[in-house]
Every structure is written in structure tokens, then in C-alpha cells.
Amino acid sequence: MSAPPRVLTVAGSDSGGGAGIQADLKTMLALGTHGMSVVTAVTAQNSLGVQGFWELPGEAVRAQYRSVVDDIGVQAVKTGMLASAELVETVAELLAGTDAPAVVDPVGVSKHGDSLLASSALDSVRTKLLPVATVATPNLDEVAQLTGVHVESEDGLRRAAAAVLAYGPKWVLIKGGHLRGDAVDLLTDGSEEHVLRAPRHDNRHTHGTGCTLASAIAAELAKGRSVPEAVAAAKEYVTGAIAAGFALGGGIGPVDHGWRSSRA
């Protein structure tokens, strides 16, 4: 039997299982790839919010990364919560030395408003991490935090994309999930432009949408798809997962990563 495509997530652990490493590995499995992980931080988290988090030392992140990449090899990498300037810089350096596409989700705050990235790390994200990204996938809050550009309607997505592209990622996918109306995202490399539109599902159980989308893009890239093809396939997957999101605990439940397989 031949091995499935190999995808690596470099992210934080979500004890509640809806976002972070746990969302990433479920997505990678659902899309027919072998998921592997480098844990950057451990969060104590549930449907109500993030109760605490603990970062790993840079040395532990570097060692996990080398263990995976030097023996098993990766066909795509996804990054999520990186917590501190030290970890952002460590991961940027590791990505720069890896010959595989990198999907960078510049995670800043959780859906509940808990900070997952020190403000002192923002400059390292701009100048070290974004330049090594094949695709960067900021939401509108992250765009504002990183570039100062505030977007309140679909018309502003292009302006946001230009501001992020100025930091050097090959492609940027601006996620318009926080706007009203259709869930519209804009993918561009500065010359090509693709608008991805899906109906908005009136479902509050959306914990993990961003992690799931970025991991799905990485999984599709690992299969050899182009960036526009990978993003289109990932958008279809996350839209289905949001439609099937379910209540869990007393707050915001997760998207359903297994929506394509039966729950029998």
C-alpha cells in the first residue's frame, strides 16, 4: 500500500478538540492525508473560552520539527498558534529551510477574544513569518492587527489583500467570515484574483473554522494541487463542516470535521 501525502501542522493544542492541532489532524485525515504535529503551546480550552495556556520552549518546537521533517518528510506545512516572538521566529526559520509549501494562519485571538499571540510577536509575524508563506490566511481582525487596514464590507477585501501581500507571502486568502451576508473570501497573488463565495450558515457552532480551512488547504497542496485549486477544495470542505457544526458544552461548539462520512 502506498503512503498517503504527508502534512505537518505547527500549532497549539486545544483540549476541547475543536480548534488547533486537534482540528488540523482531523481535517488532514478527512481529506485523505497523513497528519503530523509540532505542538507549540498547550491550551486549557473548552466551548466557553481559553482558561490558560503554556508555551513550549523553542528547543522543543525545533526538535519536534526536525524529527518529523528529517525522517518522514512533509509535502505541506500549516502553522497556527505560535504564541510568542521566539516561537514565531523559530518556526519562520524552520519553514525557510523546508522545501514544501507553507500555509500560514496568523492566529491572533480565539473566537472568544482570548489572546493567543503576544503583541510583542506581531512584528516577527510581519517581517519573518509572512515572507516565507506560500499562502497566508488572515481573518479581518488579524488583517487589522497586522496592517492597520480595517475592512467592514466585501469592497475592502482587495485593499486588505494588498496590505498583507506587501509583507511577502506568495498568496493571501483574506477570510471574510466575520462580515455579514455570504461568507466571501478573496484569494490573490497580486496578479490573479479568485473570489470564493459560500452561503452563510446561521450556526453559532463555528469553533475551529480558521484552523480547519488552513489545514484543508495544506492537505490539498500536499496532494499536488495548485494554490487556487487547493483553496477552492478547502472552502468546500469547511463550508460543509460549518453547516454540520454541533453544540458541545455550554458555549460555542465545533465544526464537524467528519461531515463527509456517516456517523453510523
Ligand SMILES: Nc1ncnc2c1ncn2[C@@H]1O[C@H](COP(=O)(O)OP(=O)(O)OP(=O)(O)O)[C@@H](O)[C@H]1O
Ligand atoms: N457562518 C458561516 N457560514 C459559512 N461560512 C463561514 C461562516 N463563518 C465563517 N465562514 C467561512 O469559514 C472560513 C473561516 O473564516 P473565519 O473568518 O471564520 O476564520 P477565522 O476567524 O480565522 O476562524 P477562527 O475564528 O476559527 O480562527 C472562511 O472561508 C469563511 O468565509
Ligand SMILES: Cc1ncc(COP(=O)(O)O)c(N)n1
Ligand atoms: C490552540 C488554538 N488554536 C487556534 C484557535 C483559534 O480558533 P477559534 O478562533 O475558532 O477559537 C484556538 N482557539 N486554539
